[in-house]
Amino acid sequence: MVEPSAPDPIPRPLDHLPLRGAPTDVALSDRDGVLDYAGLEAAVGALAASLAARALPKGARVASWLPKTRMTSLLPLACTRAGLVHVPINPLLKRLQVSHILSDSGAKLLISGQVRLDSLEPGDVPDDCETLNEEAGRALFESAPLPPSEANPDDLAALLYTSGSTGRPKGVMLSHANMWLGAISVAHYTRLVPQDRVLAVLPYSFDYGQNQLLSAWAAGASVVPLDFLAPRDVIRAVAAHGITTLAGVPPLWVQLIEAPWPPDAALSLRRLTNSGGKLPPSVTRRLRELFPAADIYSMYGLTEAFRSTYLEPALLDTHIDSIGKAIPFAEILIVRDDGSETAPGEEGELVHAGPLVAQGYWNDPERTAIRFKPAPPASRYGGTAVWSGDRARRDEEGLLYFVGRADGMIKSAGNRISPTEIEEAAIASGLAAEAIALGYPDPLLGQGIALIVRPVEGVAEDKLRAHLKRLLPNFMQPGVILWRSELPRSPNGKIDRNALEAELTS
Template identity: 65%
Template sequence: MSAAPDPTVLPLDHLALRGAGDAPALVFKDRTLSYEALNHRLGQLAAWLARVVPEAGARPGARVATWLPKSELACLMPLAAVRAGLVHVPVNPLLKRAQVAHILSDSGARLLISNAARLATLETGDLAAAEVREESAVWAEAEGLEPLGPSAAEPDALAAILYTSGSTGRPKGVMLSHANLWLGAVSVAHYLGVGQADRVLAVLPLAFDYGQNQLLSTWFAGGAVVPLDYLMARDVAKAVERHDVTTLAAVPPLWVQLVELDWPASAAGKLRRLTNSGGALTEPLVRALRARFPAARLFPMYGLTEAFRSTYLDPALVDAHPTSMGKAIPFAEVMVVADDGREAAAGEEGELVHAGPLVAQGYWQDPVRTAERFKPAPAFSRMGGMAVWSGDRVRRDAAGLLHFAGRRDAMIKTSGNRVSPQEVEDAAIATGLVAEAVALGLPDPALGQAIHLVVRAKGDPEAGSAAFQAALARDLPGFMVPRVIHWRSQMPLGPNGKIDRAGLYQELSAAVQQA
């Protein structure tokens, strides 16, 4: 690995030109796209987009959304959209109509591409101003077009809006430039040491920054991506063996399932890299991963969508420091800021603040929340400029390694997904069956955190319980449906007259521990 990666920024769609022409770029169950084919196909898709979205030529920056599994179109769209002068808005395929409608409305998307089954779930008014195209019909029209050539977009031009839940309110769109995404790809490919011979199994949703980077960093390195929508952990193990996968990225709940599998030695031995984010690894899980995949280097990481990724731990240090977040990734400056604004001393807890060119451009059309999170870097910053103040509490040890201390906000992290408590609470109230609702994330060995919902019924809770649970299952994605519902005749109030969330959390935590 070189001393420092190249900071030169090119338009994002140039990633399709990085690999050897006949080398594999995308590997599906039934076919493989070479880099030459990847560039040709995304050029045709870009040409189709330029025809269908008039703003592509006249007013660059119009938003186009995809709501798809890991199909070819979903994989190509991050590059095809920007080649057409558009901004990509990927929608998590696990979301349901209410969340999708919000994203389409908030982003002002002019086009939604999805499959027939998902489109059939939408109702009148959900689409806002977006036109709709079914995925197979897109390819039927695009395959005969002359491909568009590589773009000449400026580094600061908007390339994508990724929607992420906040601790309160509905999902907010994080604005990412070509530079943000290009340098993120360069950084990860560099510190992971990914090369042309590598095959990366993409199991995470492409609507996540971590999931999308599986594509971008691999293509920067000239390697091959193997997209996989899996139902069971066993599917992941089979794909590793079938496609000679060398690199696997996952979140802690999936790692828990994977280490419990009885892996054939031939499959486990193929893996050379394991990368974790979306939640901290516990020491027992680190030990289990090291035992199950002894030939693989384990990269624990910490990140946030607003700055893509902040830190990674050198695999050589994992055995001695299994719970550390490591140090800053290339192109990032990560600081620990004490409560009085100075740089925290070794061992002192403070807020993690991230500066540098990976910092996003803010939240889409949301200056209030942008100002809360994106603020000038502290005076002692080397890079300066705008920084992301994460709200997460960390400490730096004497060796310079960072350790996670806790979250300032109430965000729930379950199965690798970030869930806004208010979104769950709003869905509960919208059923009309409850008057008050509080969603909390309680520790869970399999999920990281399990969603517990405390509610006060409008009528008889026994009579409405089944209907209430059915309504939540209908209106929320599976990962947002509460695992446990607690019915209360009244909610506890704090000194300020508000619901005592902290008291509820302590009470339920104690009950879970005793169970």
């Protein structure tokens, strides 16, 4: 395969994303029909003009709580063109999480479907936030198009809400340049071309999911959005659209390799990309057997810096445990506690520097200061870097290997999950006196969720599960609830998480 030319490193406003398809090439194929690249430009411009006409102040946050529709596919570009900031909300979230995101972001407009809007209760939407039913929002595409913006590439473009090990979800601030360069980077190292057809199965609220759109359009390829209920839905879409490119997380790949594939559909795939957790070697080997024409890209990323590393597909067989090397526009260092670089084979903290580093956490200077700090002295970029807390090492060939996470964040099925959110939901029920949420190894999910509870007297497990199902999305539901009359304590009187973790994994 011919190596593509080096990507253009000059950041521009996101709505200047270089759409390399010919005007008549298909850019988007969704439930509303087909948009060629000329139609994509016109639709983005029209939506941007309608948003600008609402007289929202520059930089106002526009939230979308929707599945993959034409609206959510175009909002990332249209909001930036209108001088607004897009806040995509995972459609799986429920009213408590949505309410937090709307309040925390200071959203001035929420676009959603009527069923979702009806699920919200008084007080969930801030008084100064307007709601718009998506059906009524179709009229937003009828305005005369707004031309591309002259925004500063460092201007805020999006808030992506992600959970950490403590507290509620926090908004990662992404600039135009962050998202623009991320799209160019992925299109480059995965060798996307205009002939490719990308099946977008991941939620747009994920940086990985949103990049399905932007990297495909940067390469002039075609995108087919899909909200699926079962593996067969993905297989049917691959067959129907001649899909060449599919991005997923480990649980999805496990489901897909267990399902029957028509030979033509399997052979149409040329590119598989994985992030959100390491693929077990047995799954990787089965993917290679089932999709012999596909390159498999194993990747590691941080929402705070978009994506960090990828493993060249040709190295997969010989270095299956590696997370590879830095992607274009990323600088990855492994450092000791004093900030000096480690020697080959020596474990240290993974630090990501360069123009993909986000601007910090929205309205949260304290947590920003913990994760976003000056780059190590050895950095060629300098400036602010993301200190991941993750432990890694580098071999003599420069390949990186993930060792482990330093914080208590649970990463399950590609989702970053705050233990604190689950614990607070359990205690708020009045059914648990104390609760601790922990991750445990799971071959399908990466990590499963265990909730250890000291219950209020007389409480039954089914009552607590029913309460959690009402408050938390499916991906945050504990797989295991363990009941304890007492929880272990550290010398300072705090619950001893390490002792519980040791018990859980013994």
